[in-house]
Amino acid sequence: MAAPEGGHGRGEGRADREKYGRLLGHAGRATVAVCPPPGASAHPAQLWGSGVFVAPGWVLTCAHVLAAGDGRRRPTGPGGEVGVAFDGRVVAARLEYDLSRPAPVRPSGEDEGPGPDDAGPGAEPEPGPRVDLALLRLLDPGVVHPCAWLSDQPAALLEDAFIFRGHDQAAVDPFIAVRFGARDARGLQFGxxxxxxxxxxxxxxxxxxxxxxxxxxxxxxxxDLVGLAVPVTELRRLAPHHLVPGAAGLGEDPYHALMCGHDRWHWAGQDLGGPGEPTWFDAQHAIMSGRGRLWGVQERLQALDLLASLPAPRDPLVVGAAVAEALGRADPAGRTGRAGPWTLRTWRDGHGALYQGSDPYTELCAFVHYLRIVAQRTADEARGVPGDEGAEARAAAERLALFVTAKAVVLLPRDRERIGPVRRRPDAVLVEFEPLYYDDAGGRQLFNWSVSEGYGQGQWQRVEVQEAHGGMTFEQARDQVLQRLGPRLLRADDAAGGVRVRLEVAVPEERWHTPADRWRVPASTRRTARLRPLGPARAVVLRDQGRRQEVDPAWLRRWEGLAAAGRLTALRVPAGVRASASGLSRLLEEADEGAVPALCRSVAEGVGQEAVGWTLDTGHPVALWVAEGHGARDCDRACDEFHREVRQLLGAPKAVAEIPELVRELRAKAAEGGASWARDLVLLYDDPGNPIPQLFAQGAQLSPS
Known part of the structure; x- marks a missing residue:
C-alpha cells in the first residue's frame, strides 16, 4: 500500500528524529493493521487500515476502516471476527463499540423534563454527532502487546507532529512529520x-x-486537501448505546473502564522486576527533561494510576466543579456541552484540564489542590457505601491523599494553608417540621421548622432555623420554608458541583400525606424565574420526624435486609377492606426482608394513617403511598393498577439506594403526561445510616467534621 505522498514540510525539518526516535518506536509497536480475520488471505491489498492499542486487549481505530468503499460493512469471519496484525502475526478481534452509531433520540415532549443534567454515568442525554471511531476487542485476553499513551488534554497548536504512514513494507520510516494546524468541526487538521x-x-x-x-x-x-484526524478527546462520547449487538462491552461506563485500563497498564510498566525494556514513560521523560516543570511525567503517571483506582465520579459536573475550584474559577469547566468532547467525564479528564500554560509553581498548586479535592470527595461518598466496595474506595482515596501530602511539602506555607481545607459538598437538604403543642384557642397544632445541609452518616449542618416561642401552623411553616427553600437548594446544588441534591422532608404523623414533590420553588435566582415543582427535577423523599440519631434495632435490621435482599418486593397494605390493628402489625412484622409496604388508601386519617404508623413501628425504612389515596371505600381497578406498577417499579432497582432516583424519573414522566399513576406518589425513605439530627428545640447543632 502506498505511503502518504507530498513533501515533509517545516515539521520534518524541525523534528529531531534522534530525540524522538524512542517515542516513534513505541508508537510504531503499538500501531496495528486492521485486516481480514486469521486464516483469510493476508495479501497487503486486503489490509483495511490501521489502529492503535490503547488498553490491554483493546484497539482504537476509525469506524470507516471497517466499511468498504460502498459504505457496506466489510466481510468478517465467524461471530464477526476481524484481524489485527502486529509483530508479524494476525490475531482475532471483534468490533465492540462503534461511535458512529446514532445516539438514541428522546421521545417528544421530554425536552421540558429534568434535562441532560440528570443523565446517568456514560449516558449521552441528547442526540450528538456521530464520531468516526471504533473499538475492537482481542478475542484472546492473553495476548501480550504494548499500548500507546493517549493524551488527557485537548490538542493544541504544535510544530513537531507525526502521522503513521500506513503499512508499506518498503517504507524506511513508518512515520512522517506533518505541520499540525487548528481544530474545527471536522477534527484536527495537519499539513x-x-x-x-x-x-x-x-x-x-x-x-x-x-x-x-x-x-x-x-x-x-x-x-482543501488538509489532513484530518479525530481528537482522542472524542472518546469521551463513548456510551453504552455505542455497544454493537452481541458484544460483551465494558459495563455501564465504558469510557471510564477503558481509560482506567489504559492508565493502570502504563503504571504497571514501571514495576520492579519487569521485562527491562524501555517504556512510553521513559521516552516521555527523555523528551520533557530539562523543561523545569514541577508536575512532570512521573507525577502525571502516578496520579493517573491513583485516579484510575477510584470509583467513577457520580456525575461529570462534579469533575468540572473540582477543576474550577482548583483553578480558582467561578464557573465549573464542562458545565455546558455535556455530551461534547470537551466535557470532563472522569477524574482523568479533570487532570488534563489543569494544564493552563502557567508558571510551573502555579501549575503544581493546581494539581495538588485538584487531587486533594478528589481524594476528599471520594472518601466522603465511600463512607455511605457498605461492604468491600466501600472499603476499596476508602483505601484508594487514602492512597491518593498520601500522594498529595507528599507532593505538597514543597508548596509555600500560604498555599499549604489555602489548599488544606476542602469545602464539603452536601448530598441532601433536609427540611424538618417539629410539632410543638396545640394552642388553647383553636386546638391547632403548632410547629417550628429548620433547614439543614447533609453530608452523609448523620452529619448535618443547620443553615436556617425558625424557633419562635409560640410556633405557627403547619401551613404557615410550610409557606415560610418555600419562600427560602429555592435559594438554599440552588446553593447546595452549586456546592455539589451542579448536581441536584436530594430534598428530604421530615414530617410528624399527621402530615404523612404531605406532597413535598409538588412544592414549587424558583428554578433560578432571577426574580422573574418561574416556580416549578420539585419532584420531576430532583429526588424528593419523606422522613419520619420521630426517627432520629438513636437508631431503633428493628429499623436498622429492616434496612440491612433491604440492602442484602436479592430482589425487592411490594407488600400491599392493608391487605383487606377492614384491617385490624393486630392484623396490620402481624402483616408488617412478618414481611420478608425485601418487602416494601405500598398503600393506596389515604394516609391522612383512618386505616391508612394507622397502616403507616405500624409500618414505622415495625421498622420499615422504605414505603410508597399516594398523597390523595381513597378513604374507607373498597379498592377498585385504579388501586390494582397502582399496586401492579409499584411491583414493576421495585423490580427495577439493583439496590435500595436507587429507589429515590427511579421515583423521580416516574414523577418526570407523570409531569409530561405519562405514568399518571405516579402523579401523587409519595416515597418514605429513611436511611438509618444517615439519621436526621436531634430536635433543634433541644439546642443540638451538628456540623460536618
Missing part, C-alpha cells in the same frame, strides 16, 4: 502537503512535544 493513504486511516497522530497520541488519522479532505 496540506501530505496525502493520507487508506492504509494510514485509523493510525495515530503523535504530538512529539508532549509525547502523546492526540488524534486518530481519518484521511484527507477532498476540497
Amino acid at each position: 496540506s502537503d501530505v496525502r493520507v493513504t487508506p492504509g494510514a486511516s485509523g493510525g495515530p497522530l503523535l504530538d512529539c512535544d508532549r509525547g502523546e497520541v492526540v488524534g486518530i488519522v481519518k484521511g484527507s479532505h477532498r476540497e
Whole structure:
C-alpha cells in the first residue's frame, strides 16, 4: 500500500528524529493493521487500515476502516471476527463499540423534563454527532502487546507532529512529520502537503512535544486537501448505546473502564522486576527533561494510576466543579456541552484540564489542590457505601491523599494553608417540621421548622432555623420554608458541583400525606424565574420526624435486609377492606426482608394513617403511598393498577439506594403526561445510616467534621 505522498514540510525539518526516535518506536509497536480475520488471505491489498492499542486487549481505530468503499460493512469471519496484525502475526478481534452509531433520540415532549443534567454515568442525554471511531476487542485476553499513551488534554497548536504512514513494507520510516494546524468541526487538521493513504486511516497522530497520541488519522479532505484526524478527546462520547449487538462491552461506563485500563497498564510498566525494556514513560521523560516543570511525567503517571483506582465520579459536573475550584474559577469547566468532547467525564479528564500554560509553581498548586479535592470527595461518598466496595474506595482515596501530602511539602506555607481545607459538598437538604403543642384557642397544632445541609452518616449542618416561642401552623411553616427553600437548594446544588441534591422532608404523623414533590420553588435566582415543582427535577423523599440519631434495632435490621435482599418486593397494605390493628402489625412484622409496604388508601386519617404508623413501628425504612389515596371505600381497578406498577417499579432497582432516583424519573414522566399513576406518589425513605439530627428545640447543632 502506498505511503502518504507530498513533501515533509517545516515539521520534518524541525523534528529531531534522534530525540524522538524512542517515542516513534513505541508508537510504531503499538500501531496495528486492521485486516481480514486469521486464516483469510493476508495479501497487503486486503489490509483495511490501521489502529492503535490503547488498553490491554483493546484497539482504537476509525469506524470507516471497517466499511468498504460502498459504505457496506466489510466481510468478517465467524461471530464477526476481524484481524489485527502486529509483530508479524494476525490475531482475532471483534468490533465492540462503534461511535458512529446514532445516539438514541428522546421521545417528544421530554425536552421540558429534568434535562441532560440528570443523565446517568456514560449516558449521552441528547442526540450528538456521530464520531468516526471504533473499538475492537482481542478475542484472546492473553495476548501480550504494548499500548500507546493517549493524551488527557485537548490538542493544541504544535510544530513537531507525526502521522503513521500506513503499512508499506518498503517504507524506511513508518512515520512522517506533518505541520499540525487548528481544530474545527471536522477534527484536527495537519499539513496540506501530505496525502493520507487508506492504509494510514485509523493510525495515530503523535504530538512529539508532549509525547502523546492526540488524534486518530481519518484521511484527507477532498476540497482543501488538509489532513484530518479525530481528537482522542472524542472518546469521551463513548456510551453504552455505542455497544454493537452481541458484544460483551465494558459495563455501564465504558469510557471510564477503558481509560482506567489504559492508565493502570502504563503504571504497571514501571514495576520492579519487569521485562527491562524501555517504556512510553521513559521516552516521555527523555523528551520533557530539562523543561523545569514541577508536575512532570512521573507525577502525571502516578496520579493517573491513583485516579484510575477510584470509583467513577457520580456525575461529570462534579469533575468540572473540582477543576474550577482548583483553578480558582467561578464557573465549573464542562458545565455546558455535556455530551461534547470537551466535557470532563472522569477524574482523568479533570487532570488534563489543569494544564493552563502557567508558571510551573502555579501549575503544581493546581494539581495538588485538584487531587486533594478528589481524594476528599471520594472518601466522603465511600463512607455511605457498605461492604468491600466501600472499603476499596476508602483505601484508594487514602492512597491518593498520601500522594498529595507528599507532593505538597514543597508548596509555600500560604498555599499549604489555602489548599488544606476542602469545602464539603452536601448530598441532601433536609427540611424538618417539629410539632410543638396545640394552642388553647383553636386546638391547632403548632410547629417550628429548620433547614439543614447533609453530608452523609448523620452529619448535618443547620443553615436556617425558625424557633419562635409560640410556633405557627403547619401551613404557615410550610409557606415560610418555600419562600427560602429555592435559594438554599440552588446553593447546595452549586456546592455539589451542579448536581441536584436530594430534598428530604421530615414530617410528624399527621402530615404523612404531605406532597413535598409538588412544592414549587424558583428554578433560578432571577426574580422573574418561574416556580416549578420539585419532584420531576430532583429526588424528593419523606422522613419520619420521630426517627432520629438513636437508631431503633428493628429499623436498622429492616434496612440491612433491604440492602442484602436479592430482589425487592411490594407488600400491599392493608391487605383487606377492614384491617385490624393486630392484623396490620402481624402483616408488617412478618414481611420478608425485601418487602416494601405500598398503600393506596389515604394516609391522612383512618386505616391508612394507622397502616403507616405500624409500618414505622415495625421498622420499615422504605414505603410508597399516594398523597390523595381513597378513604374507607373498597379498592377498585385504579388501586390494582397502582399496586401492579409499584411491583414493576421495585423490580427495577439493583439496590435500595436507587429507589429515590427511579421515583423521580416516574414523577418526570407523570409531569409530561405519562405514568399518571405516579402523579401523587409519595416515597418514605429513611436511611438509618444517615439519621436526621436531634430536635433543634433541644439546642443540638451538628456540623460536618
